Amino acid sequence: EVQMLQSGGGLVHPGGSLRLSCAASRFTFSNYAMSWVRQAPGKGLEWVSSIEGDGVGTFYADSVKGRFTISRDNSKNTLYLQMNSLRTDDTAVYYCAKDLFHSNGIFDPFDIWGQGTTVTVSS
Amino acid sequence: EIVLTQSPGTLSLSPGERATLSCRASQSVTNTYLAWYQQKPGQAPRLLIYGAFSRATGIPDRFSGSGSGTDFTLTISRLEPEDFAVYHCHQYGTSPPFTFGPGTKVDIK
Numbered sequence: 001e002v003q004m005l006q007s008g009g010g011l012v013h014p015g016g017s018l019r020l021s022c023a024a025s026r027f028t029f030s031n032y033a034m035s036w037v038r039q040a041p042g043k044g045l046e047w048v049s050s051i052e053g054d055g056v057g058t059f060y061a062d063s064v065k066g067r068f069t070i071s072r073d074n075s076k077n078t079l080y081l082q083m084n085s086l087r088t089d090d091t092a093v094y095y096c097a098k099d100l101f102h103s104n105g106i107f108d109p110f111d112i113w114g115q116g117t118t119v120t121v122s123s
Numbered sequence: 124e125i126v127l128t129q130s131p132g133t134l135s136l137s138p139g140e141r142a143t144l145s146c147r148a149s150q151s152v153t154n155t156y157l158a159w160y161q162q163k164p165g166q167a168p169r170l171l172i173y174g175a176f177s178r179a180t181g182i183p184d185r186f187s188g189s190g191s192g193t194d195f196t197l198t199i200s201r202l203e204p205e206d207f208a209v210y211h212c213h214q215y216g217t218s219p220p221f222t223f224g225p226g227t228k229v230d231i232k
Contacts, residue, residue, distance in 0.1 A: 037223075045160075045168065045211050045223040059219040095167055100179070109158035109215050111179060113167035 009117030022079040022096030030074040038092035053103040127224035142199040146212035156216035
């Protein structure tokens with residue numbers, strides 16, 4: 001079964017840093033663009049960042065640009081999100097998500113999601 | 124940035140009834156790059172529909188999508204008990220940012 005297992009969330013003070021990881025299995029990881037999506041408590045989904053299959057192209061929401069960095073290690077089938085200068089409004093459940101289709105120049109909808117990891121930014 | 128608006132915010136229906144959910148975009152969605160997800164409490168979203176009308180693998184045919192341009196609809200023909208959840212629309216494609224609607228909650232009347 002295709003799956004993605006997340007780790008790395010937790011409680012951090014404003015201005016602090018965290019790194020999220022998402023370990024993928026049972027699919028050819030390097031063939032697919034990957035993304036991070038977050039959901040603040042009681043709110044809707046918010047796209048955070050996406051990365052192309054080869055790791056070359058990266059894209060960010062304005063709300064995290066300059067603070068968050070998405071990356072991947074295709075030899076380890078793992079996606080990362082380095083989060084710096086965290087703010088209280090970054091508090092959310094963060095999901096990693098896999099594109100539906102093999103890399104095709106389009107960022108597709110997400111057919112496989114991680115279980116979610118909670119990030120709480122509070123003093 | 125394309126802003127997605129979903130209506131109604133909450134839809135109260137009984138099992139067996141038909142549910143019609145709307146997603147409106149602030150500008151035309153390229154190539155009908157519009158998806159729908161179902162999310163239950165404490166769970167990750169599940170992809171239902173992509174390309175405005177194509178059902179994802181394993182999705183029952185009581186779920187259908189339609190629309191183009193700026194107006195899209197998700198229809199659940201006959202609600203089953205497991206269909207009571209929150210539904211999100213999502214526009215994707217080649218030009219970030221990609222956006223989600225605020226969600227429609229379908230709850231039991």
